[in-house]
Amino acid sequence: MAILRAFKAIRPRRDLADKVAQLPYDVMSSEEAKEMAKDNIYSFLHVDKAEIDLDENVDLYDRKVYEKANENLNKMIDNNILIQDKKNNLYIYRLTMDGKSQTGIVGCTSIDDYLNNRIKKHEYTRKDKEQDRINHVDICDANTGPIFLTYKYDDKINDIVNIWMKKEVVYDFTADDGVRHEVWVIDDDKTIKSICNLFKNVDSLYIADGHHRAASAVKVGIKRRRENPNYSGDEEFNFFLSVLFPHSDLRIIDYNRVVRDLNGLSTEEYLFKVSKKFDVEVYEGKEAYRPFRKGTYGMYLGGRWYKLAVKEGTYNSDDPVDKLDVSILQDNLLAPILGIDDPRTNDRISFVGGIRGLGELEKRVRQNDMGVAFSMYPTTLEELMNIADAGKVMPPKSTWFEPKLRSGLFIHKLK
Structure with a gap:
């Protein structure tokens, strides 16, 4: 009531x-x-x-x-x-x-x-x-x-x-x-x-x-x-x-991520590590890559876009927070590979609301040759309500209205 x-x-x-x-x-x-x-x-x-x-x-x-x-x-x-x-x-x-x-x-x-x-x-x-x-x-x-x-x-x-x-x-x-x-x-x-x-x-x-x-x-x-x-x-x-x-x-529109550097890795080392948890494919389109479904991501690195898709079996949790795309990216790439242990406090990561366009991601990466950006599929209202109903908290910068x-x-x- x-x-x-x-x-x-x-x-x-x-x-x-x-x-x-x-x-x-x-x-x-x-x-x-x-x-x-x-x-x-x-x-x-x-x-x-x-x-x-x-x-x-x-x-x-x-x-x-x-x-x-x-x-x-x-x-x-x-x-x-x-x-x-x-x-x-x-x-x-x-x-x-x-x-x-x-x-x-x-x-x-x-x-x-x-x-x-x-x-x-x-x-x-x-x-x-x-x-x-x-x-x-x-x-x-x-x-x-x-x-x-x-x-x-x-x-x-x-x-x-x-x-x-x-x-x-x-x-x-x-x-x-x-x-x-x-x-x-x-x-x-x-x-x-x-x-x-x-x-x-x-x-x-x-x-x-x-x-x-x-x-x-x-x-x-x-x-x-x-x-x-x-x-x-x-x-x-x-x-x-x-x-x-x-x-x-x-x-809800996308809330994207930009990381300042590759955590000391070369591009080849970084891509090898990412490929263990994600299928990685070079994107040949002329426009920036916008994910079209849950479990997919765009990645801008070295002047080109890649398509990422989380591999089957990467996560098995029934927790509604763990199943969020932002959580999957954080737990399987940002933290273990790029060293972004706490996105709330780590100054190497920044967040860009989708209203600013994917061109903003490219711009920020170009300002630092070693940077990488991720375009996200938007969190859904149903996911938000399920997490709130469970009394849980979403990761930072999960939604942009x-x-x-x-x-x-x-x-x-x-x-």
Whole structure:
């Protein structure tokens, strides 16, 4: 039984939505954010990356940064750039990229569902990244970026959403990256109740993206509970901002790997070792090699692409993590041959989201004659959910979701 709750969103004035809405804070550096926002006083980066409005010598985690974020958020509200709805609503948020749409319901989910594992995770979080967002949420007194959740497709929920999308759209704009963003407001109490009741029949929600934002929102909620020992459970700090998509809508794209060197091996020695666990074939195509099924990989080495296919019997585990392509590559090539023992901490490996194209892999290898890159077949939603259901954690950089949800379209105040 998953809890979904309507809320009074703070959201942009209709004519400013495209100027306010921005990519999530964690997909860009401070320098990139400053450049993106320099000619846009409405940009939500002034809230999510408030260091861009301070002296560059101020530490990213200084309290001044979070206080500036709160100041900028309140200024946007005071200047009617952002306006709070007068009643509790749900919202529909549709993103369209390359002709494919994904349609989610925006509302608030429960910190208790997170704590009780009804909202399931598949990644570890880092305490320093958690603390950053804890400070941001607590000092701004708001969830400023939504958590990207998914659930197993439900016909009845889908039918309600499709009917409501025939009504007037409140935001409809295409961002600079070509992604179209559309929003509808569900303001009918009967419809809201029906949707929330249908989610009570959903066994689990799964975090697709936003593990640090989710963990931080929950910890702020726990902190507020300690500060308010007589809390009823109905207060806003018991819930956090989420967008819930049916799993059938979502698209995971490849998350590729680049290793700086061959770990002291010659090309011939390296290929010989790889051939013990993988069938290796030179790829004669003109384009970069993109794997077409599970268990296959592209490898860019010495100015040419190779096709790799894992040999039968290389792995026999029933563990859903061990069966992932990223795990097979890590356990049978990256660790034993290239010496990448811990991809989370080893500085010889880097990860490149497939949205940047396979040409980026070639470029990075050419910058270092001894480098090697691997193009991956994308992890599936089913694999992600199986691992989360088993209470396990995926290897780092296993999934890359596109398109990215925009921050600034919905803000949830904690009181």
